[in-house]
Amino acid sequence: MTRRSRSLSRRTVLKSGVALTSMLAAPGLLRAEPAPVKVGLLQPISGAFALDGDLARIGAEYAVKEINDAGGIKALGGAKLELVLGDSRSNAEAGAQATEELQSAGVAAVLGGFASGIALTATQTAARYDLPFVVDCAVADTITERGLKNTFRFNPNFSMATDVALKNLVKLNDDAGKPVKTVAIVHEDGLFGSGLAKIMQQKLPSLGFQIVETIAHPTPARDMSNVVLRLRALNPDLIVPSHYFNEFVLMARTLQQQRVRPKGIYAVFGGAASSYRFVNEFPEAAQGVMDCNHWGDPKSPITAKLRETVTAAGKFYAYNTPINYSLMKVFAQAVEKAGSADRAKIIEALAGGEFDSGIMPYGKTKFDAKGQNLSALPLNTQVQGKDIKVIYPADYADAKPVFPING
Template identity: 45%
Template sequence: MTDTKKTGGLRRREFLATGAAAVGLGITGFPAILRAQPAAVKLGLIHPVSGFIAFSGTQCREGAQMAIADINAAGGIKSLGGAQIEAMLADSQGKPEIGAAEVTKMVEAGADGIVAGYSSAISLATSQEAAKTNTPHIVDVGVSDQIVQRGLKNTFRFSPGYGKIAQFAVDNLDTINKAAGSPAKTAMIIHEESLFGTGTAELLQKRLPEKGIEVVDVIKHANPTRDFTNIVLQIKSKKPDLIIPANYYNEYVLLARTMRQQRVEAMGIYSVLGGAASSYQFVNEFPEAADLIMDCNHWFNAKSDVAQQRKAAAEAKGLIYTYEVFLAYNAVLAYADALERAGTTDKEAVNAALAASTLDMSYMPYGPTKMVDGQNEGAQPVNTQVQKGVIEVIFPEEFASAQTVFPMKS
């Protein structure tokens, strides 16, 4: 269900009442000039805040709302006379068809733009629906490259897709393995069943053998999955050198805990877009299960003062600073930047501004922003590793905070 949230600024009626009160108090030294407040920019936020991925969807919503609050507090969209951004909230319930239906409702209610929708499947559906009215649509997290490969002129992503992430992950794994004398020869991939997990597994299954690592098995699991005992028994039977999970948060945590309980021995757990491997919540709650796990995932530039300030602000609100929070924040910033340059909410003009974006994203471990067919080519992931309860960056070197530990201890 779609609802609208006021995010700052006086309504016109409130402003007029304030002005009338001031005149009544005798403030008449100069003529009162009442100017109409600029119309708010309506931005739809569509995320799965209920259902099996509700945690991640709620994190996205929180990050987007933080960005809106910061933009409004800084004076709104200045090229539009200080217009405030007004959030329109909807719950996709983790279902693509519901996400698409919410886009229709929002556009009918006057939405100027959309930020959605955490998962790849939902983002595909919401962007396709938004394209029918040319409504600017920014994907916050969804990693499927299909999202930006359909020729939609209204769809943009400022974070990397899984094609780039998978290549980055494989190249860095090869570097890590060779630095240790190439001990890892085999791998098993454990992935969730949706477009995200399936697409990631297919890419890895193709590229790992190019680095001399045989994929001995690929196991798909349902969402949700409440018992990983059988899957872990298969892992113990195959005895892979590397275990590569690609799952959402709850399933990732349960898989990691089950592997530890069953005393699975491997040279490394090397996640690609691991739903929990780069999560402070997982590390804090299950430090033993998280220890020495590596991940190739979205991350922020920990050496950036801006990034650290945003992390501190999120944590002051009681949030765990996950990639959902900062990627959704970034998506709203990108939309606001496009509005500033367009100087209008006209959809075609805003889409053109987004397509020409050169937004400074140095608070991320990215290169210069360069949009090609809706994709920011400057975006890239990082490799992290949990070391003694701390999530350290191990690649790329210019952002690294620690050296890689590999092979991991049994």
């Protein structure tokens, strides 16, 4: 070998050594970053329910950041979650369209839905692609009764929630000396309100309550004067309302203005009853209103952090934030269990797994054969002063109920 050949060989080895040292010092050059796991969030970002959609987005984004900051999906080499937002525009048809768009974007699953009508069309659309769909807070029983293997519901349904609400109502009334004997039901005439009213009509009489009338109204509604005039004439001890935010506020304010003072307002999934916007903007109308609704554990430090995040964004805290924070946590656990972003494997993991429920008071989330989380539990809240307090059950309560509020 010539001197020049030996010199070239030595330089080649030295260059190779430098290159190898550089690669060892920067392992990212040896190993590609794992592909992100795209997860769709279907919410009403525009339209009548835009406030709810925005609060849901904040909760989901908070959870995604926590998961990614903690190292991403460990089973996939630290793959990060990538949130893809779908806007249902607050109506069922647009919800189906947005689900199609999320499918085209290549998401591994869709979370959310918010309203029952939107969730019904969106889950049906997702089923055509075997796309996992986990519902956040839509409550119609029918959502999980259609045999759709892709569809799961994190929150309690109509029947589960009314069972809890009525049990707590009986306790509330008994503890106060049974001041409530007559009840008026006021509900929006869509799938949500009508379904809930039907269940209440079936169950209240057997518990010793006389239903004096059931009053339906359209959504949206711009005037509640006729409804309140009818309530004045009926003079029920208790009003059980079931409608969305704007209509709930309109009814409560009209009751206040017309000086109609029942002994209590006891909502089930009340659209404004568990909203700090209602409490802050109309404190007198909100005072004493009770609700049985989705609600995060008030004793969890994460609940306080989420509320601070919402407030810092100039918005009013409500249940949408903790429920979508928790739902994102459940999804991440399902992907870990599946060990894959494959849709079929995620469906299998959701169907057969048991998951921590984030900050929702559900204990362990476990879906039954229909896709319903049977451990889901609503909490009873009451507006007291400038705050919303949990009054039932005792394990989560941070205040005692004030009842009756009038009379």
